Amino acid sequence: MLNDKIYYILRSFINNNLFFYSLVYFFFIIINFIFYFFFIEKYPHYVDANSNLILLSLDHSFGDLMNNIIIEGKFSQRLFNFDIDFYLVKMPLGPYFLSFIYFFITKNFLLLILIKNLFFFSFLLFIAKIVLKNNFYILILFFLLAYNSYYFYIFLISFPEEGFLNYLIVIIFIVFNSNIKKRNFFLSLSLVLLFFTKGSSCFFIYSFVIYFLFF
Numbered sequence: 001m002l003n004d005k006i007y008y009i010l011r012s013f014i015n016n017n018l019f020f021y022s023l024v025y026f027f028f029i030i031i032n033f034i035f036y037f038f039f040i041e042k043y044p045h046y047v048d049a050n051s052n053l054i055l056l057s058l059d060h061s062f063g064d065l066m067n068n069i070i071i072e073g074k075f076s077q078r079l080f081n082f083d084i085d086f087y088l089v090k091m092p093l094g095p096y097f098l099s100f101i102y103f104f105i106t107k108n109f110l111l112l113i114l115i116k117n118l119f120f121f122s123f124l125l126f127i128a129k130i131v132l133k134n135n136f137y138i139l140i141l142f143f144l145l146a147y148n149s150y151y152f153y154i155f156l157i158s159f160p161e162e163g164f165l166n167y168l169i170v171i172i173f174i175v176f177n178s179n180i181k182k183r184n185f186f187l188s189l190s191l192v193l194l195f196f197t198k199g200s201s202c203f204f205i206y207s208f209v210i211y212f213l214f215f
Contacts, residue, residue, distance in 0.1 A: 062094075
């Protein structure tokens with residue numbers, strides 16, 4: 001009898017969209033805070049005394065590129081001490097997205113991480129709601145994503161590109177295995193974003209295009 005009451009209460013909470021999504025966002029924001037403090041403890045050189053992001057400290061070729069976008073207004077960088085401007089060393093989605101936040105919204109690294117992750121998390125949540133519909137299935141999905149701590153860590157980072165890539169791969173997987181009305185639209189949008197996130201993903205994208213053309 002007690003188990004039935006507990007089950008009923010839990011089901012009521014999960015089926016209450018306002019309560020469920022408020023709780024999901026609350027825990028996701030808390031996780032971002034925890035991630036930030038552990039990350040900065042390990043890599044303190046990324047921020048200054050005011051917790052603002054130091055652009056030139058970023059690795060994976062993001063630092064110089066974002067600095068050139070914001071300071072010089074050009075999407076280029078120099079590599080290996082060559083006196084040559086290299087274009088498209090990085091695909092534009094990640095650098096421009098982070099540069100937009102840094103230039104127009106905030107230089108604070110914690111807020112930058114929060115904005116980036118909340119934006120893509122909301123996109124993922126929106127797709128999951130359309131496809132899975134049931135909040136319990138959505139809860140299972142996020143437990144599966146968080147089960148592997150390293151994989152979830154990659155979700156939360158803002159650089160390199162995998163911090164964007166992981167969200168898009170999950171979205172593509174969910175939409176691909178669905179039969180929603182706008183399936184092709186969401187797949188196409190996700191694949192375009194994926195292409196502009198990382199160049200090497202083109203081989204993955206070509207596989208989808210071939211599938212749509214011949215199957």
